Amino acid sequence: MFSGVRHLRGAGRACVLAVIAGAGFLASSSLAQGPALAMLDRLEPGLWEVRARDDADTVQICVDNGRKLIQVRHRGEACRRFVIDDSATMVTVQYTCPAGGYGHTRVRFENPRLAQLETQGIDNGLPFNFIAEARRLGPCGR
Structure with a gap:
């Protein structure tokens, strides 16, 4: 009878140690990753031009942080x-808006003033899909 109790205590101890080790691993790996979407923080704030590759469509955006892209x-x-993906050179984000639109965007870092965008989704009930270059033009106008 005592040997069975001792066996259960040993198994319980092993379980507790496994949980503690797993929690330590998760904590250390989340610390090593850094803040979410940190790559976007490397993009310089200012006036950015987003130019679609397949046509002359351009949009200018005042960007206070890269998340606006x-x-x-x-x-x-x-x-x-x-x-979806968060690395030092690329982020991929899926988003859903309360008004019914949604999107899937990939931003690839080239340098602090240049990024490549791939985005698709639904806006105002219509689909969109484009590849663009985002380039910092200078400071935002006032």
């Missing part, structure tokens, strides 16, 4: 975001 088609909307 995620929602080029849904600027100013408070959309819920889900980060």
Whole structure:
């Protein structure tokens, strides 16, 4: 009888140690990753031009942080975001907006003044899909 109790205590101890080790691993790996979407923080604030590659369509956006490049088609909307990929050179984000639009955007870092965008989704009930270059032009006008 005592040997069975001792065995259960040993198994319980092993379980507790496994949980503690797993929690330590998760904590250390989340610390190593840094803040979410940190690549976008490396883009310089200012006036940015987003130029679609397949046509002459351009949009100018005053960017206070690179996260604004995620929602080029849904600027100013408070959309819920889900980060799909978050690395030092590229982020991919899926977002859904309360007004019914949504998007899927990939931003690739070239340098602090240049990024490549791929975005697609629905805006005002119509689909969009484009590849663009985003380039910092200078400071935002007042």
